[in-house]
Amino acid sequence: MVFLDLPPMMQAAGSVRLPGSKSISNRVLLLAALADGVTEVRDLLRSDDTERMLEALRLLGVDWQRDDATEVCRVHGVAGAFPVKQAELFLGNAGTAFRPLTAALALSGGSYRLSGVPRMHERPIGDLVDALRQLGANIEYDLTEGFPPLGIAPGEVRPGATVSVRGDVSSQFLTALLMAAPLTGRETVIDVVGELISKPYIEITLALMQRFGVTVQRAGWQRFIVPSGARYRSPGTIHVEGDASSASYFLAAGAIGGGPLRVEGVGRDSIQGDVRFAQALTALGAQVEMGENWIEARAPADGRLKAFDLDLNHIPDAAMTLAVTALFCDGPCHLRNIASWRVKETDRLAAMATELRKVGAEVEEFDDALRVVPPKTLHHAAIDTYDDHRMAMCFSLVTLGGTELRINDPACVNKTFPTYFDAFASIATPVPVIAIDGPSASGKGTVAARVAAALGYHYLDSGALYRLVALAAMRAGIADSDDAAIARLARELPAAFSEDRVTLDGEDVTDAIRTEACSAMASRVAAIGAVREALLDRQRAYRAAPGLVAEGRDMGSVVFPGAQPKVFLTASVEARAERRYKQLKEKGLPANIDSLSRSLRERDERDASRPVAPLRKQAEAHLLETSEMTVDEAVQFVLDLVRPPFEN
Numbered sequence: 153m154v155f156l157d158l159p160p161m162m163q164a165a166g167s168v169r170l171p172g173s174k175s176i177s178n179r180v181l182l183l184a185a186l187a188d189g190v191t192e193v194r195d196l197l198r199s200d201d202t203e204r205m206l207e208a209l210r211l212l213g214v215d216w217q218r219d220d221a222t223e224v225c226r227v228h229g230v231a232g233a234f235p236v237k238q239a240e241l242f243l244g245n246a247g248t249a250f251r252p253l254t255a256a257l258a259l260s261g262g263s264y265r266l267s268g269v270p271r272m273h274e275r276p277i278g279d280l281v282d283a284l285r286q287l288g289a290n291i292e293y294d295l296t297e298g299f300p301p302l303g304i305a306p307g308e309v310r311p312g313a314t315v316s317v318r319g320d321v322s323s324q325f326l327t328a329l330l331m332a333a334p335l336t337g338r339e340t341v342i343d344v345v346g347e348l349i350s351k352p353y354i355e356i357t358l359a360l361m362q363r364f365g366v367t368v369q370r371a372g373w374q375r376f377i378v379p380s381g382a383r384y385r386s387p388g389t390i391h392v393e394g395d396a397s398s399a400s401y402f403l404a405a406g407a408i409g410g411g412p413l414r415v416e417g418v419g420r421d422s423i424q425g426d427v428r429f430a431q432a433l434t435a436l437g438a439q440v441e442m443g444e445n446w447i448e449a450r451a452p453a454d455g456r457l458k459a460f461d462l463d464l465n466h467i468p469d470a471a472m473t474l475a476v477t478a479l480f481c482d483g484p485c486h487l488r489n490i491a492s493w494r495v496k497e498t499d500r501l502a503a504m505a506t507e508l509r510k511v512g513a514e515v516e517e518f519d520d521a522l523r524v525v526p527p528k529t530l531h532h533a534a535i536d537t538y539d540d541h542r543m544a545m546c547f548s549l550v551t552l553g554g555t556e557l558r559i560n561d562p563a564c565v566n567k568t569f570p571t572y573f574d575a576f577a578s579i580a581t582p583v584p585v586i587a588i589d590g591p592s593a594s595g596k597g598t599v600a601a602r603v604a605a606a607l608g609y610h611y612l613d614s615g616a617l618y619r620l621v622a623l624a625a626m627r628a629g630i631a632d633s634d635d636a637a638i639a640r641l642a643r644e645l646p647a648a649f650s651e652d653r654v655t656l657d658g659e660d661v662t663d664a665i666r667t668e669a670c671s672a673m674a675s676r677v678a679a680i681g682a683v684r685e686a687l688l689d690r691q692r693a694y695r696a697a698p699g700l701v702a703e704g705r706d707m708g709s710v711v712f713p714g715a716q717p718k719v720f721l722t723a724s725v726e727a728r729a730e731r732r733y734k735q736l737k738e739k740g741l742p743a744n745i746d747s748l749s750r751s752l753r754e755r756d757e758r759d760a761s762r763p764v765a766p767l768r769k770q771a772e773a774h775l776l777e778t779s780e781m782t783v784d785e786a787v788q789f790v791l792d793l794v795r796p797p798f799e800n
């Protein structure tokens with residue numbers, strides 16, 4: 153399975169330009185095509201759906217040019233019905249192109265065939281076709297009644313017709329009818345049957361029609377009247393707003409991770425319902441400011457997000473972001489009236505509950521609501537995304553709690569935001585890691601511990617983990633050739649570190665893991681790939697705010713490849729044997745300088761030549777040769793890499 157490992161983050165701040173809204177992009181393209189005059193469309197979303205619409209418009213006789221440098225698309229409107237009267241259109245899986253084009257072509261007086269990918273042929277369109285037939289359109293199903301592909305022939309459009317359309321299946325049918333209605337040239341009255349769902353999307357349609365000069369009268373959400381003589385006129389230039397649902401991840405990141413975090417592309421004047429996510433964040437105590445074309449969020453003044461109990465029916469997509477934000481609130485949170493989650497890309501109520509539990513939350517799932525009790529500490533987890541872009545995007549926020557997180561199938565974000573994880577990386581600051589690698593007895597343990605203390609960082613002695621596995625194996629009488637048994641031990645290792653003591657199964661083994669016999673066994677178990685794999689998560693869990701100093705052999709290469717800075721600390725075999733000799737003598741343990749040198753050479757050889765994670769200086773690592781250095785000097789060398797000398 154493909155996955156993405158996100159590092160733990162400490163804070164989030166900066167600014168992000170949002171990709172264009174898909175709903176707005178395809179509506180604008182169609183309206184610009186039908187309008188009188190040239191429309192300059194700015195910030196159009198580049199996605200499969202918009203490409204299908206643009207191709208179709210070209211085939212239908214609409215001229216357009218896109219400037220790759222400025223991303224401006226100039227659409228030459230045809231001032232009414234499409235000039236090409238016969239065409240075969242392939243629309244992929246683009247629902248936002250298929251439905252509105254069906255309506256516009258049915259009223260264009262030509263012969264057309266519309267088809268898509270097999271999945272498109274499973275998506276219902278019968279309610280729209282029924283409504284168009286009431287207007288006099290001539291539409292046939294090619295394969296299955298009620299579903300694409302469709303054949304359209306010139307019809308007898310009835311003047312002044314009243315049509316009924318269902319509003320409780322998809323609001324896209326009403327959107328398609330509304331946008332095409334001016335092509336009849338007469339007044340069109342549209343009655344909605346059933347409770348209209350997704351009203352904010354109809355508001356987008358009406359607002360855009362208004363921008364193109366057509367005002368729709370409406371009586372509540374039940375009846376819409378497109379006046380006679382309505383004609384679309386180009387507004388000249390039109391900006392496609394950024395995607396308001398995508399904005400929610402960054403605004404939440406600012407509220408959780410400090411901020412200020414600004415999203416550009418949506419703002420106070422947005423026509424998208426999901427901008428109301430900003431108000432919801434305010435209810436949590438976040439500080440939110442809005443400009444015409446931007447929104448900015450930062451953490452509450454006292455740093456704590458407040459628990460919430462909110463009805464989120466009006467912002468179902470952005471509400472997912474709030475479910476993850478609940479992990480950072482100061483008490484149990486209620487998300488109410490979100491039954492529509494059950495019928496989205498996946499059953500989002502069930503998926504959200506399952507994945508929130510993985511990171512440690514206590515979650516109660518109701519038919520139409522969630523109750524989330526934030527955990528004291530967040531757990532590292534592998535998050536499943538259910539082919540749902542929003543699951544992947546909102547869970548990335550968990551890392552702002554200082555937790556590493558794996559996102560399975562991260563490419564699902566391509567649906568609306570292919571560059572999401574790059575954008576997230578550009579605003580989130582990972583917990584820093586200083587990696588110090590080097591051969592045995594080079595003094596890196598002492599240096600690393602002193603650097604960690606000086607910076608107030610956590611400290612990882614990864615060699616101690618291999619030593620613990622070695623000790624456990626020796627005590628259990630496991631042969632060093634039994635890779636599987638040793639790997640099992642490594643996975644279950646009941647070890648604990650406190651202050652400067654190490655325990656195994658509750659027994660203090662601080663000295664026991666430092667014997668020569670244990671060192672030799674450690675070097676052998678460390679060559680077993682499955683052992684290294686088993687210890688990987690355990691080592692990464694040490695990475696926590698405000699930072700980590702990790703020392704070993706593969707800190708900078710395998711465990712924390714993104715560490716910054718990386719140091720390769722070494723010394724001559726003679727100098728190292730001398731240091732080890734002194735240490736052992738100080739502890740009153742037996743020591744012989746020749747045998748120490750010999751065993752160091754052997755271990756160097758084994759650590760450097762093993763096929764898995766061999767000890768090797770990384771190209772970007774700073775070489776620190778300490779044979780002639782004091783510990784103080786070596787510590788200073790590393791500190792100088794972390795902060796400029798004058799700050800020490």
Ligand code: DC
Nearest residue numbers: 592614615618674675678704705706
């Ligand atoms: O650093 P140390 O001497 O305590 O390490 C003990 C053994 O573990 C040593 O033989 C190398 C191995 N080791 C490793 O392979 N990778 C690490 N990151 C740390 C230690």
